[in-house]
Amino acid sequence: MKRPPVHDGRDVGAAAAATGAAGARGRAGTVALVGRPNAGKSTLMNRLLAEKVAIVSDKPQTTRHRLVGILSDERGQMVFYDTPGIHRPLHRLNKQMVRHAMDAVNDADARCLLVDAAATFGSGDAYMLDLIGESRAPRLLALNKIDKVRKPDLLPMIDRYARSGVFAEIVPISAATGDGCDRLLAALWQLLPDGPPLYDPELLTIHPERFLAAERIREKVLAATHEELPFATAVLIERWEEEEGRDLLRLYASILVERPGQKKILVGRQGQMIKAIGTAARHDLEEFLGRRVFLDLQVRLEPGWREDRALLARLDRDLDVDLEPR
Numbered sequence: 001m002k003r004p005p006v007h008d009g010r011d012v013g014a015a016a017a018a019t020g021a022a023g024a025r026g027r028a029g030t031v032a033l034v035g036r037p038n039a040g041k042s043t044l045m046n047r048l049l050a051e052k053v054a055i056v057s058d059k060p061q062t063t064r065h066r067l068v069g070i071l072s073d074e075r076g077q078m079v080f081y082d083t084p085g086i087h088r089p090l091h092r093l094n095k096q097m098v099r100h101a102m103d104a105v106n107d108a109d110a111r112c113l114l115v116d117a118a119a120t121f122g123s124g125d126a127y128m129l130d131l132i133g134e135s136r137a138p139r140l141l142a143l144n145k146i147d148k149v150r151k152p153d154l155l156p157m158i159d160r161y162a163r164s165g166v167f168a169e170i171v172p173i174s175a176a177t178g179d180g181c182d183r184l185l186a187a188l189w190q191l192l193p194d195g196p197p198l199y200d201p202e203l204l205t206i207h208p209e210r211f212l213a214a215e216r217i218r219e220k221v222l223a224a225t226h227e228e229l230p231f232a233t234a235v236l237i238e239r240w241e242e243e244e245g246r247d248l249l250r251l252y253a254s255i256l257v258e259r260p261g262q263k264k265i266l267v268g269r270q271g272q273m274i275k276a277i278g279t280a281a282r283h284d285l286e287e288f289l290g291r292r293v294f295l296d297l298q299v300r301l302e303p304g305w306r307e308d309r310a311l312l313a314r315l316d317r318d319l320d321v322d323l324e325p326r
C-alpha cells in the first residue's frame with residue numbers, strides 16, 4: 001500500500017524521488033521492533049511512520065504477524081518489522097506468532113527492544129534481555145510509556161539495562177505522546193548500513209488492503225471484548241467485491257470464535273454487540289480506504305481454529321503480496 005498524500009504541502013512524490021536520487025548515499029535497512037506483548041511496539045511503529053499500519057489494543061497478543069512499515073526520507077529508508085509479543089505459546093496460532101517474531105529478529109539489520117517502563121522487571125523481561133543479548137546485530141533499547149513513570153523510578157531501570165552491556169543506546173520514550181521518539185529514530189538511523197532503498201520509496205507497507213482491512217475489523221473486536229474473547233477471535237475476509245464504476249466496496253467478513261458462549265457474547269442482546277462492532281469498523285474502513293463500504297459481519301463458530309492448520313493458512317492468505325525487496 002502506498003503512503004497516502006500528505007496535506008502539509010510536502011509532495012511525497014518529490015520526497016520519494018529525492019530519496020531515490022540520494023540512492024547509495026542514504027542509509028537503508030530493516031529494524032525489528034521486539035518485546036513482550038503490550039509493550040507498545042505497534043504504537044511505536046505507527047508513531048515513527050506517522051501513519052497507522054498496525055492495529056493497537058490494550059489486550060496483549062494483538063499483533064499476530066510480522067508487519068512491514070516503510071519510512072523513506074532524505075536520510076534513506078528504514079523498514080520496520082512490527083512483531084508479535086514474545087510469550088509462552090500454547091496454541092499453534094501462538095507458536096506461529098512467536099516464530100514470526102523470532103524470524104524478524106534474525107532477519108533484521110538492527111533490533112529495537114521495547115520495554116514497558118511502567119511495569120516491574122520480571123522473568124519475561126529477563127528472558128527478552130537474554131534473547132536480544134544472544135544476537136550480534138546492533139541493538140537499541142526503547143524504554144516505553146515514560147508518560148506513566150516518575151523520573152526517579154526510571155533511573156534504576158535504565159541502570160539495570162545499561163549494566164547488561166547489550167545496547168548501543170537506551171532511549172526513554174513515550175510512543176503514545178511522541179516524547180523521545182525523534183531521538184530514538186535518530187539513534188536507529190545510526191545503526192543502519194549505507195545503501196539504496198529496499199523498496200519503492202512511495203510504499204508505506206507491503207501488505208494488501210484486504211489484510212489491513214481484516215486487521216482493522218479485528219481491532220474493533222478487541223476493543224469491545226474482554227477476558228478470553230480477544231485471544232479466541234480472528235477475522236476472515238470471505239468476499240471482497242468492488243463494484244465497477246461505483247465508489248463502493250462490498251465486504252463480507254466473519255469473526256471466528258471457538259465456543260457457542262463466545263458467539264452469544266459477540267452477537268449480544270438483539271445483535272447489539274455485533275452491530276456496534278460493525279458500525280465502528282465500517283466508519284474506520286471508509287476513512288482508511290477512501291470509499292463507501294458495505295460491511296456484512298457474521299460471527300462464525302469454528303471450534304479449535306487456533307490449532308487448525310488450514311484455517312490459520314486461510315487467515316494468512318492475504319498477508320503478503322508478491323513484493324520482493326528490490
Ligand SMILES: Nc1nc2c(ncn2[C@@H]2O[C@H](COP(=O)(O)OP(=O)(O)OP(=O)(O)O)[C@@H](O)[C@H]2O)c(=O)[nH]1
Binds near residue numbers: 039062146175
Ligand atoms: N500510556 C502509554 N500507553 C502506551 C504507550 N505505548 C503504547 N501504549 C498502550 O499500550 C497498549 C499496547 O500497545 P500496542 O502498541 O498494541 O502494544 P504491542 O507491543 O504492539 O502489543 P502486542 O501486539 O500485543 O505484542 C495500548 O493500549 C497502547 O495504547 C505509551 O507510550 N504510553
Ligand SMILES: [Mg+2]
Binds near residue numbers: 043083
Ligand atoms: Mg502489536
